[in-house]
Amino acid sequence: MKILAVIGSPRNNGNTYEAVKLIEDELNIKNPGIEFEYVQLGSANLKPCKGCFTCIERGEEKCPLKDGRETLEFKMQQADGVIFASPVYTYNVSWIMKNFLDRFAYRCHRPDFHGKKAMVVVSTGAVGLGFVAALLSLSLGTMGFITCAKLGVTFPPAHERNDTRLKKEMNKLVRKTEMFYERLLDTKPEKPSFIKLLQFVKQKRAYSKAPKDLADFKFWRDKGWLAETTDYYYEVRAGKMIKLLVYIISKLTRCAG
Ligand SMILES: Cc1cc2nc3c(=O)[nH]c(=O)nc-3n(C[C@H](O)[C@H](O)[C@H](O)COP(=O)(O)O)c2cc1C
CATH class of the missing domain: 3.40.50.360 (Flavodoxin domain)
Incomplete structure (x- = not known):
């Protein structure tokens, strides 16, 4: 180690x-x-x-x-x-x-x-x-x-x-x-918190709209994180309700802060 x-x-x-x-x-x-x-x-x-x-x-x-x-x-x-x-x-x-x-x-x-x-x-x-x-x-x-x-x-x-x-x-x-x-x-993959799931969705939305030659866009695209079905940086088992809540809150907080 x-x-x-x-x-x-x-x-x-x-x-x-x-x-x-x-x-x-x-x-x-x-x-x-x-x-x-x-x-x-x-x-x-x-x-x-x-x-x-x-x-x-x-x-x-x-x-x-x-x-x-x-x-x-x-x-x-x-x-x-x-x-x-x-x-x-x-x-x-x-x-x-x-x-x-x-x-x-x-x-x-x-x-x-x-x-x-x-x-x-x-x-x-x-x-x-x-x-x-x-x-x-x-x-x-x-x-x-x-x-x-x-x-x-x-x-x-x-x-x-x-x-x-x-x-x-x-x-x-x-x-x-x-x-x-x-x-x-403990080698089990970490179960992401609600905030982390939210952070992923917000970044995904921002970078999917970024110019195609921007490093962030290319990195997220190449990782497969911009795909519609991707909910997190790695495979997680998030329930449908949690996903929906993350989606709603990410929309509601779009202009905040
Ligand atoms: C420039 C400077 C600023 C510091 N500011 C604080 C502070 O805001 N609050 C505090 O309790 N100690 C403060 N200290 C004390 C250090 O946090 C403390 O001595 C620390 O253990 C130093 O670690 P080091 O020897 O690895 O640099 C400060 C020390 C220095 C040199």
């Missing part, structure tokens, strides 16, 4: 890395055969997104930035599970984690990580764990990742640290790692 850890802290061996290292130790106890690989975005060859829209409109292979993006995507595709970790910097993910998300924004249009299990790890000094983990998980979910566990780790200032707090944090880490590992072992 291969696990890739994408560490989004500019401090390569900072708190975020430290938390993920503990997760690696826990996973190794469960399965010593696990292959673990780290990508430290702080020193990865990933240039800042220029916002030129080339990847979205014409295809990621046309991106003018020649760097390690393609290799990183390949590593994510090859992994059985990916840990995405970021510190809370000013109530948000770090800028390098945000740049990583922007560089893979085309995957929100052309999701290609379906069924890929993810764990989201956020480290903080005090606040922001919940919504930063939710933000990260939302973007990854649009790319197709399934967040199996969200872990928030607090690294308080030295004078606030004590054994009870440390033990509590460690127990949480062990519990969330276990949750992630159990989901990694």
Whole structure:
């Protein structure tokens, strides 16, 4: 089993890395055969997104930035599970984690990580764990990742640290790692939520009307997702009532937001 850890802290061996290292130790106890690989975005060859829209409109292979993006995507595709970790910097993910998300924004249009299990790890000094983990998980979910566990780790200032707090944090880490590992072992295709079914229908409608030379149109067409009978990225058994409800709500929310 291969696990890739994408560490989004500019401090390569900072708190975020430290938390993920503990997760690696826990996973190794469960399965010593696990292959673990780290990508430290702080020193990865990933240039800042220029916002030129080339990847979205014409295809990621046309991106003018020649760097390690393609290799990183390949590593994510090859992994059985990916840990995405970021510190809370000013109530948000770090800028390098945000740049990583922007560089893979085309995957929100052309999701290609379906069924890929993810764990989201956020480290903080005090606040922001919940919504930063939710933000990260939302973007990854649009790319197709399934967040199996969200872990928030607090690294308080030295004078606030004590054994009870440390033990509590460690127990949480062990519990969330276990949750992630159990989901990694479960190979059944994920049953999509109502929101995910709705997202599929809305994207399908948008891309079926897109110009035929647009990368999104070509990708969705080639995947067979624009076919009338396709309800989701992969075969699902959604009931007729659910399908009807998804259809109605997708129509009603056409102009919303
Ligand atoms: C620029 C910057 C902004 C930060 N913003 C917050 C914040 O909004 N809330 C918070 O509780 N901690 C904040 N922190 C503390 C970090 O979240 C915390 O120390 C984290 O564990 C650092 O992880 P790292 O060593 O991997 O970078 C901030 C730290 C830095 C350097």
